[in-house]
Amino acid sequence: MERQRIFIGDNLKLENINGEACYTCACGNILGPWEANFKEGCTLKESPISSLGPGYASSDPDMENRMCFREFFCPNCGVRHATEVARIGDPYLWDVQPKLSSGAVSES
Amino acid sequence: MDETANIVWDGVARGYIPPVNLRISPSLKLHTQGATDVDPITYEVIRNTFTSINLEHGQTIQKLSISPITMIVRDFQCAILTEQGDVMCLGPYLLYLGNMQGIFTKWILENRSGDPGIKEGDVFLCNDPYVGTSHQQDTGLTCPVFWNGELFCWVSNSVHYSDVGGPVPGSFCLTSQNIHEDPPCFPPIKLVEGGKIRTDVEQLFLRQSRIPQTVAMDLHAALAGLRVAQERIVKLIKTYGPDIVKGVMNRMMDAGERAIEKKLELIPDGRWSERVYTEAAVPGDRGIYVSRINIVKENGYLYIDNQGTSPQVGSINNTFAGLVGACLAPLTIMLAYDLGGICGGLYRRIKFRPVPGTITCADYPAAISTAGVFNMPMVVATATGAVSKMVACADSPLREKAIAMADVHAYGGCIFNGINQYEQFFVGMSAGMASGALPASLARDGVDTGGLFWVPGMEASNVEENELAWPVLTLYRRENAAEEAGAGRFRSGLGVEEAWILHGTDRMDMQIYMNDSFVKNQGLLGGNSGGRAFFKVKRNTNARQYLAEGKLPQSFDELNGDDAPIFFKGPPVNLEVNDIWSTNLPNFAGYGDPLDRDPTLVVQDVSQGKMTVEAAQKVYGVVFKEGGLLDIERTEACRAGRKQQRLF
Ligand SMILES: [Zn+2]
Numbered sequence: 237m238e239r240q241r242i243f244i245g246d247n248l249k250l251e252n253i254n255g256e257a258c259y260t261c262a263c264g265n266i267l268g269p270w271e272a273n274f275k276e277g278c279t280l281k282e283s284p285i286s287s288l289g290p291g292y293a294s295s296d297p298d299m300e301n302r303m304c305f306r307e308f309f310c311p312n313c314g315v316r317h318a319t320e321v322a323r324i325g326d327p328y329l330w331d332v333q334p335k336l337s338s339g340a341v342s343e344s
Numbered sequence: 345m346d347e348t349a350n351i352v353w354d355g356v357a358r359g360y361i362p363p364v365n366l367r368i369s370p371s372l373k374l375h376t377q378g379a380t381d382v383d384p385i386t387y388e389v390i391r392n393t394f395t396s397i398n399l400e401h402g403q404t405i406q407k408l409s410i411s412p413i414t415m416i417v418r419d420f421q422c423a424i425l426t427e428q429g430d431v432m433c434l435g436p437y438l439l440y441l442g443n444m445q446g447i448f449t450k451w452i453l454e455n456r457s458g459d460p461g462i463k464e465g466d467v468f469l470c471n472d473p474y475v476g477t478s479h480q481q482d483t484g485l486t487c488p489v490f491w492n493g494e495l496f497c498w499v500s501n502s503v504h505y506s507d508v509g510g511p512v513p514g515s516f517c518l519t520s521q522n523i524h525e526d527p528p529c530f531p532p533i534k535l536v537e538g539g540k541i542r543t544d545v546e547q548l549f550l551r552q553s554r555i556p557q558t559v560a561m562d563l564h565a566a567l568a569g570l571r572v573a574q575e576r577i578v579k580l581i582k583t584y585g586p587d588i589v590k591g592v593m594n595r596m597m598d599a600g601e602r603a604i605e606k607k608l609e610l611i612p613d614g615r616w617s618e619r620v621y622t623e624a625a626v627p628g629d630r631g632i633y634v635s636r637i638n639i640v641k642e643n644g645y646l647y648i649d650n651q652g653t654s655p656q657v658g659s660i661n662n663t664f665a666g667l668v669g670a671c672l673a674p675l676t677i678m679l680a681y682d683l684g685g686i687c688g689g690l691y692r693r694i695k696f697r698p699v700p701g702t703i704t705c706a707d708y709p710a711a712i713s714t715a716g717v718f719n720m721p722m723v724v725a726t727a728t729g730a731v732s733k734m735v736a737c738a739d740s741p742l743r744e745k746a747i748a749m750a751d752v753h754a755y756g757g758c759i760f761n762g763i764n765q766y767e768q769f770f771v772g773m774s775a776g777m778a779s780g781a782l783p784a785s786l787a788r789d790g791v792d793t794g795g796l797f798w799v800p801g802m803e804a805s806n807v808e809e810n811e812l813a814w815p816v817l818t819l820y821r822r823e824n825a826a827e828e829a830g831a832g833r834f835r836s837g838l839g840v841e842e843a844w845i846l847h848g849t850d851r852m853d854m855q856i857y858m859n860d861s862f863v864k865n866q867g868l869l870g871g872n873s874g875g876r877a878f879f880k881v882k883r884n885t886n887a888r889q890y891l892a893e894g895k896l897p898q899s900f901d902e903l904n905g906d907d908a909p910i911f912f913k914g915p916p917v918n919l920e921v922n923d924i925w926s927t928n929l930p931n932f933a934g935y936g937d938p939l940d941r942d943p944t945l946v947v948q949d950v951s952q953g954k955m956t957v958e959a960a961q962k963v964y965g966v967v968f969k970e971g972g973l974l975d976i977e978r979t980e981a982c983r984a985g986r987k988q989q990r991l992f
Pocket residue numbers: 261262263264265310311312313314315
C-alpha cells in the first residue's frame with residue numbers, strides 16, 4: 237500500500253513535505269525528519285511526577301525524586317504530542333517511527 | 345564476547361523456544377490428514393463447536409474450583425491445540441497464559457514422546473517457567489487427544505493454584521535471589537496415565553502446598569475441564585470423521601492467519617517501542633529497572649524484541665514463555681478482537697527476537713515466582729504501549745482499536761494468610777484488578793471499573809463473597825475520581841479503592857500488596873499516565889467503635905489512629921484487630937492532550953460527581969459559569985493561554 241501520510245496522534249502525523257518524510261503538527265509546524273525522533277523537535281517540560289496532582293503523590297519521595305514526568309509540546313502551537321514517566325537523565329524514548337514508502341526500517 | 349551466547353533455548357538452562365520442526369519420537373504417530381473440501385456449513389458447525397468445547401472447558405474449571413481466584417476472578421486459561429502443539433482456540437480468560445500452553449506442549453512432544461511416551465489417557469503437569477509457564481503457581485496441564493492410536497490434537501489449561509509451596513504462603517517469594525529459593529519447579533510429568541490419576545505424582549504436587557485440600561479441589565477441577573474437552577472432541581470426530589475435523593482445524597488456522605494479514609496491511613511498516621520502569625528487585629533494594637518492548641513491522645510480519653531491558657536480578661524476572669504470552673495479550677485484543685478466540689493464525693505472523701539474561705527473558709536459575717503480580721502485568725503493559733502506538737498509525741477502522749496502557753503491577757489487591765473465621769489456615773488473594781478500568785482508546789473514553797482488558801472474562805468478587813471466604817469486612821469500595829490520573833482527550837476508565845477491617849480473627853499477615861513509590865504507567869500519545877497504585881494501613885483506629893454505633897467509616901481521615909509506613913516491597917504487614925487498610929487500583933492511561941478534550945465530556949463528569957469544578961479547570965482548562973453551566977468563551981481563552989504558557 238502506498239502511504240503519503242500517516243496519522244500518529246490527534247495532532248501528529250508523518251507526511252511528505254517537498255519529497256521528504258517529516259513529522260508535522262496539525263498547526264503546520266514541521267517537527268523534524270523521519271530519520272529522527274520527533275520529540276527532538278518538541279519543547280520539553282520536565283517536572284516532578286507528584287507536581288501533577290494528588291493522584292500521583294508518592295509515599296516514598298526519595299524514589300520518586302529519581303523519576304520525572306516529561307511533556308513534549310509543539311513549539312509553535314503548544315499542543316502536547318507525547319508524555320513520558322522517565323528516570324531523570326535517561327534519554328527520551330524513541331518510540332514511534334512508521335514509514336511512508338518502501339525502504340529499510342531503522343534497527344537503532 | 346558474550347559468554348552466554350552458546351546457551352541453548354532448551355527449557356533447562358534457558359527458556360524453551362520451540363524449533364520450527366519439532367524432534368518427535370517416531371514411536372508417536374500423529375494424525376495429520378485433513379480434508380480440503382469441507383463444505384461451508386459443516387465448516388461453520390465444527391468451527392463453532394470447537395469454540396464452545398473450549399468455553400465448556402473453562403466453565404467446568406470455574407464451576408468446580410473452590411479458590412475465589414479461579415472460581416470468581418477466572419485467573420486461568422484453557423486451549424485447544426493442534427497435534428503439533430500450536431494453539432488454535434483460546435478462552436476469554438487470562439490471555440497471557442494462552443500461548444504458554446503451546447510452548448510446554450511442544451516441549452513435551454520433543455522431550456517426552458520417546459520416554460516415557462505420550463499415550464492415550466495421559467495428562468502431563470508442568471509448572472517449570474523455563475519450560476513454559478508464567479510462574480510456578482500457574483501450573484499447566486496438557487492432555488493428548490487420540491484417535492485410532494494417532495495423536496489428533498491436545499487440550500490444555502493453566503490455572504493459578506493458591507499455594508504451591510516455597511518459603512512464603514501464596515508462593516510469591518519476594519526475597520528469592522534464585523529459583524532454588526522459590527517454590528519447586530516440576531518439568532512435565534505424567535499426572536494421569538492411561539486415564540488414571542497417578543496418586544504418587546498428585547501427592548508429590550500437593551505435598552508442597554500449605555493448603556493441599558484447596559489445591560486438590562482446584563487441580564481436580566482442571567482435570568475435569570480437560571476430560572470434558574477431550575470427550576467432546578472425540579465425539580466430534582465420531583460424528584464427522586477425523587479427516588473432516590482435521591480439515592476444519594487446518595482451515596481455522598489458515599483463515600485466522602489471513603484475517604491477521606488483512607489487519608497488518610492496514611499498518612505501515614515501521615518501528616515502535618515502549619519503556620516501563622519498575623523498582624526493588626528484592627525487599628529493601630532501591631534499584632530502578634527497565635522493561636522495554638520494541639516492535640518492527642516489515643513484509644507482513646511483526647518482529648518483537650526486549651532490547652534495552654535490565655539484566656535479570658533478584659525476584660523480578662520472567663522467562664521466554666512469559667515474554668511471549670505477555671506480548672500476545674495486547675496483540676490479541678488489538679488485532680484479533682474479531683476472531684472469537686481462534687488466535688492460532690495471529691501467532692504465525694509474529695516472530696520473537698528475545699534478549700536473554702534480562703528481567704523479561706531470564707536464564708536459569710533466576711527466581712520467577714513473583715512474576716504473576718509483578719513481571720507479567722508489567723510486560724503486558726510494556727507491550728501494550730508499543731502495540732497501541734503501532735495500531736495508532738494504522739488506517740481506520742483498525743486505528744480506533746488502539747487502547748492505552750493498563751496497570752503495570754496489576755494487582756490492585758493483596759495476598760494474605762492467617763487463621764480464618766472457621767479456625768482454618770487460609771491463603772487469600774484479593775484481586776483488586778478484577779473490577780479494573782479500561783484505559784482510553786483512540787476513539788473513546790475508557791470504561792469506569794470496566795475490568796482488565798487482557799482478562800476479558802474476569803469478574804470482580806462481590807464484597808459478600810470476600811466476607812464469606814476470608815475473615816474480613818469491607819468498609820467501602822468505590823470508584824476513584826476522574827482527575828489528573830489518566831486524563832487525556834479521551835480519559836481512562838476509573839479504578840477503584842477498597843477499605844477493609846478484620847472480622848472473626850485478630851491477626852492476618854499481608855504478604856503481597858501494591859504500593860508504588862512512583863507512577864509506572866505511561867500515557868498514550870500526549871495523554872496523562874495512569875495514577876499510582878497504593879496500599880495504606882492505619883493502626884489502632886476507633887473503627888470498631890463506629891461499627892458498634894452502627895456507622896461505617898468512609899475515609900481514613902475521619903478515624904483516629906496512626907498511619908503505618910508502607911514501602912513498595914516491604915516485609916509482610918501484620919494486621920491487627922483495630923487496624924484498617926485500603927487497596928487502590930489506579931485509573932489507567934489517557935490518550936491525547938487533555939486541553940483538546942470535548943468540554944461537554946468534562947461537564948458530564950462534573951455533573952455525575954466524578955470530577956470537581958476545580959479539577960475540570962486545572963486538568964482540562966474547562967471553566968464554569970456560576971450555576972454550573974459551561975463557559976465556552978472562558979474555556980477557549982483558558983486553553984489558548986495554557987498552550988501559550990507551555991512554550992516558555
Ligand atoms: Zn503545532
